[in-house]
Amino acid sequence: MQSTSPQQRWPARASLAAAAASVLVLAVFAGLKTFALVGVGLAGTAITAAAIWWVLTRRRAARVPALLLAVAAPVSVLVLYAGAHLAWVVALAAALWLLAVGAGRRALGRAETTVAMPEVPASPVRHAVLITNPRSGGGKVERFGLREKAAAEGADLLGVAGGDGTQALVAEVAASLGLPFLVIPAGTRNHFALDLGLDRDDPSKALDALTDGVELRVDLGRAGGRTFVNNVSFGAYAEVVQSPAYRDGKTRTILELLPDLLLGHKGARLTARAGQTTFTELQALLVSNNPYGTGDIAGLGRRARLDGGQLGAVGIDVSSAAQAAGLLRGGRAPGLTRATATRVVVDADRPSIPAGVDGEALTLPVPACCELRPRALRVLVPRRRPGMRRALPPLDWRRLARLGLPHRGAP
Known part of the structure; x- marks a missing residue:
C-alpha cells in the first residue's frame, strides 16, 4: 500500500472527526428529534427543488407562486428548527459538516497524483497579429483574411x-500554422480564459504574457x-442558443424558452455514442474539450486541465421535479449519463440538428462527429495568473478513510 504523508493524513483525520462530531451533536442534543430534524x-429540500422546477417550466405569472414557495420552504424549515429550540444544534452540526468537507477536500487534493498542465518557457514575440471582435463570430477570421495575412x-x-466563439475561430488558424495563441478575455463568459487561469476581470493582464509568459499545450475539440475550445451542446440548450434573442438577452431568452424545451421536448430525438457508452432519448447533450468536474452538469464550472486527451460527454433526460432534484447528486443522478472518449458521434431522427459551438448557433448535419486534437494548440499565458489554483476534487469518503484511519504498517 502506498504510504500516506502527514500532510494528507491529518486533514483526512480532521475531516472524519468533524463528520462524526456533526452526527454526534445531533444525536446528543436532539435525541429522538434527530430523525424529525432530518x-x-x-422535505424542505424536496419542496424547494420542486418549486425551482416549477419556476423553470412555467411562464411569467405562473412562476410567481413557485418563486415564493422556493423562498418560503427553507425559511419555514429554519423557523421550525428555532421553534423546537434546536436551531443552534443544527447550526453547529452544519458548521462541523462544512469543516469535514473542507478538510476532506484538502486531504484529497494533496493526495492527487495529477499535476497542473506543463509549462515551458515562451519564445520572444517580435511580430504579433492581434484582432478584436466586440461581437463573437460573424466570420471575421475569413472576412479579414487572418490566415493569409499571418502567413x-x-x-x-x-x-x-x-x-x-471568436477565440475558437482564431485558435484554429493558430493551430494550423503552428503559432502560439494569445487569449484576451473580452467576451461575456470567457470560459476558456477561466480554465487557463487568466484574469477575466482585467483583460489587459493577458498582455503580460508578451513580456513574462510561458507556453501551454492544450487540446482542441472539433464538431x-x-x-471548439470549450464545448458543443445539442438538444434543449442548443435550441435556446439558436433563438435570435439569445445574443441580446441570454438569461431572459433561456427563461422564456426553457419551459417548452424541458416539458415535452419537441426537438430532434438524439442518440449518441461515446466510446463504449450509448446515449438514448436525450433531452440535452454537452460534449466538452476535456471533461468538467463530476458535480458540473452544465459546463459552468472548471476543467481540471485542458491537455488530458479526452472529450467529456454529459447526457441529460429530465421530465419531473424528482429527476430535476436528483441532478444535484451529480454523476449518480438518474436521468444523467457521463462518459469520456476521444470521439463522440451524435445522431438524430432528422437530417440536421441545431448545435451551440462555444455559444455560437450552428446547424450540423447528422451524424455529427465530435473529435479531439490532442495538444494541438500552443497557448501563451502570463507566468503569474490568478486562476492557477487547481479545483478541489469531489469528496470520496472511502478514500478519506484509507488516508486517515490507521492501517497495518502505518506509523
Whole structure:
C-alpha cells in the first residue's frame, strides 16, 4: 500500500472527526428529534427543488407562486428548527459538516497524483497579429483574411480579444500554422480564459504574457468541421442558443424558452455514442474539450486541465421535479449519463440538428462527429495568473478513510 504523508493524513483525520462530531451533536442534543430534524430538512429540500422546477417550466405569472414557495420552504424549515429550540444544534452540526468537507477536500487534493498542465518557457514575440471582435463570430477570421495575412507577414503569434466563439475561430488558424495563441478575455463568459487561469476581470493582464509568459499545450475539440475550445451542446440548450434573442438577452431568452424545451421536448430525438457508452432519448447533450468536474452538469464550472486527451460527454433526460432534484447528486443522478472518449458521434431522427459551438448557433448535419486534437494548440499565458489554483476534487469518503484511519504498517 502506498504510504500516506502527514500532510494528507491529518486533514483526512480532521475531516472524519468533524463528520462524526456533526452526527454526534445531533444525536446528543436532539435525541429522538434527530430523525424529525432530518425529515424536515429533506422535505424542505424536496419542496424547494420542486418549486425551482416549477419556476423553470412555467411562464411569467405562473412562476410567481413557485418563486415564493422556493423562498418560503427553507425559511419555514429554519423557523421550525428555532421553534423546537434546536436551531443552534443544527447550526453547529452544519458548521462541523462544512469543516469535514473542507478538510476532506484538502486531504484529497494533496493526495492527487495529477499535476497542473506543463509549462515551458515562451519564445520572444517580435511580430504579433492581434484582432478584436466586440461581437463573437460573424466570420471575421475569413472576412479579414487572418490566415493569409499571418502567413504572408511572418507573424510569430496570433491573438484575439473577444468571446469564446471568436477565440475558437482564431485558435484554429493558430493551430494550423503552428503559432502560439494569445487569449484576451473580452467576451461575456470567457470560459476558456477561466480554465487557463487568466484574469477575466482585467483583460489587459493577458498582455503580460508578451513580456513574462510561458507556453501551454492544450487540446482542441472539433464538431462537424468546426473547432471548439470549450464545448458543443445539442438538444434543449442548443435550441435556446439558436433563438435570435439569445445574443441580446441570454438569461431572459433561456427563461422564456426553457419551459417548452424541458416539458415535452419537441426537438430532434438524439442518440449518441461515446466510446463504449450509448446515449438514448436525450433531452440535452454537452460534449466538452476535456471533461468538467463530476458535480458540473452544465459546463459552468472548471476543467481540471485542458491537455488530458479526452472529450467529456454529459447526457441529460429530465421530465419531473424528482429527476430535476436528483441532478444535484451529480454523476449518480438518474436521468444523467457521463462518459469520456476521444470521439463522440451524435445522431438524430432528422437530417440536421441545431448545435451551440462555444455559444455560437450552428446547424450540423447528422451524424455529427465530435473529435479531439490532442495538444494541438500552443497557448501563451502570463507566468503569474490568478486562476492557477487547481479545483478541489469531489469528496470520496472511502478514500478519506484509507488516508486517515490507521492501517497495518502505518506509523
